Amino acid sequence: MEVIVPFSTDRPKSRLSDVLSADERAAFARAMLDDVLDAVATAGGEPTVLATGAVDVDPPVTVDDRPLTTAVNAALGGHFEADGASDAAADPVAVVMADLALATPAALDRLFDAGRDADVAMAPGRGGGTNAFVASYPAFRVDYHGASYLDHREIAAEVGADFAAVDSHRLATDVDEPADLAEVLIHGEGRAAEWLRDAGFALDADEGRVAAVRG
Structure with missing residues (x-):
């Protein structure tokens, strides 16, 4: 399964500035990214890093410095177009955030399995954000802001995609504060x-x- 891993190289983890310097935040963000990439690969995913700037990692890197919503939607559109998908059937693609430091292959396996059964399977964050999802419905697009999990559930309903929630502490815990x-x-x-x-x-x-x- 193709897995897109968004990663910010521009002032990463700014909300940790009270406890970490800029250089430390960059190093810590990179450590989390490496953990996520390892977990994705062990779970059988094929990761591509969607970064705001150049980053030296083994998996392929796509650089897109546009806002997260725009960049992820462009990546989703590129996947579905390359797949030659119809309006309601495509190979699944996952998006997994780079700050899920607790993610394990087992947790991602659950998400990937759910995404093979549902048009959209999503792991919500503790604050109602969207930490990871799998989509196989070409009309589905993201809108990251605030409690985006609720918005994404509504978007899935609007485009006629069936939706599954994946309750996982490890995927719900993104590291921001x-x-x-x-x-x-x-x-x-x-x-x-x-x-x-x-x-x-x-x-x-x-x-x-x-x-x-x-x-």
Whole structure:
């Protein structure tokens, strides 16, 4: 299955600026990207990085510095056009965000399997965003903003695509805020968790709340 992995090289992870420098954010974002690419490949996907600038990775890279919605829709359109799809049947294509530091091959397998059965299968983020999906319905397009999961469910209904939700803690956890770093330290199994530990982060329990703190 073709898997598009959007990745920003332009001021990545700016909401972590209170705890990480610009260079550190770039290195941490790259560690998460590498984890996601490994998980996708192990799950049998064929990843392509959709980046806002040049990035040195083994999988193919498509550079598109337009906003996320525009870039992903162009990639979806290119996939379906190359597939020669009819209005309601195409080979599935997945979009998996590059900051899913907890993603595992097993979690992605569940998503990919759901996407082979439904026209659109989607893993919502904890805040209602869209972290990963599979689509095989050429009329489906994305609109990333706010609680985009609800918008995407509505878009699927409007174009006549059947929709499946994939409830997965690992795919629901995107890393944007300092509070998210604790999830990586608790559940992470790859480069991102190792990077945080090497940078001096550890778990601290304060009044029942577990947080990532830097020593």
